[in-house]
Amino acid sequence: MAENKILTSRRTLIAGSAATGLLAAIPSGAAAQGRLGLSSILGQATDNALDKLAQPGAFYNDEAIRIGLPIVGDLGGRAGGLLGSILGENSTAGVLGGITRSINDAAGVAAGEAKPIFRDAIDDLSFSDAPGIIREDDGGTQYLRQSSNDRLHERLEPLVDSALEELGVYSTFDGLAGQHSFIRDAGLNRQSINRSVTDQGLDGIFAYIGSEERNFRENPLRGLGSLLGN
Template sequence: MAGFEDRMGRRDAVAVMLATLAGGAIAATWPGAARAAGIGGAFVDLLGRASDSSLDKLAEPGAFYNDPDIRIGLPLVGGLGGGLGGVFGKVLDTGSKLGLTDNLVRRLNDAAGVAAGEAKPIFRSAISRLSLADVPGIATQNDGATQYLRRSAGDELRGKLRPLVDDGLAQVGAYGQLDSLTRRSNVLAKAGITHDKLGDSVTGQALDGIFRYIGNEETKLRANPLKPAGSLLKGILGGN
């Protein structure tokens, strides 16, 4: 009887440890609680690694501009969205040959890189506070944890990324260039491209690119059993 109680004590201790790794108590019975907690903790670690790696890559000079999948462009006419810049943004970028934009678009991408280099703490903070309530859904998709992070903390991250983007736009001279271009031509003013509109558009597009990279990194980590996070996930999801 004592042996049985000792074994149960050890199992309960493991359950508590895993729940702590997951970031809080889980209202379920053993072994379901411990299993969910272990998976939750593994995904928190996975997301942290994926976000750090992604932001390091995007902070490299030219990273945003050189990747056509995430390249940042000027806002659409009337501020109808950012996306990857839109038709009007591409026209203005091409118009640099005529002296209209003077490579303003490249400066926007440089600013996004500056912001990415400063964004690790805000992403780590958001990740550390995830409840990871939808563990089954997260576990079944290669970028499930990234999608969960975006659903759960996307608005918060956008709000905290915006000041970093504004600082980056000022640092690389994009806001100054916008002011200069606006004085020389009314094209940008007619398009409604102001400091606020530009900052908001670059923030949205930068966040799209960051989440795209985090999702790709998550997929790689899951697939690589030699990585600590990948190994932990395989052990938990593959166990009985």
């Protein structure tokens, strides 16, 4: 009788262990739902952010994300002061202001064309660590940036390049470089301008995506935030 009880206990233990292993191998409904919800929210947050930033003047009018003149090279911050003193001393609407506005407008144009790029990046995310990500109010945004920032930068650069060309930013800098050697010495050329604008533009885009994600989580009626248990 005792042997039967021991055998039964062993069988129960083995069966329980097997069931536990099987459950661990299969994502729970909540976890799978969380991954789906996170992907959906991040997609909607990205679309909303890019729509807002594509509006005329969006980058320039928001001081928190406004893109500044690219300053690189050994002159560092001094180049900004020199450029400002030479170009902007007459009025804030002078050449300096015009260049800054054009640079921000270029970022807005690029943002308006970037939806497919961000959607592709989101679709490629595994969300394997979604249970940890969903605890942060902008966890999806952080994860997207950590996982895809370099690829997004690489794909956004051509859009920024085209916009800078079309809006005359490059030709303006080329003309200024011909007149002022410090601009050339500071390394301000098409490549560095594009890189700087793309870097700053991505900062602004991710700031807006994070804000949109937080809004979705705080107000599930706006989207799929309820899938994350918020």
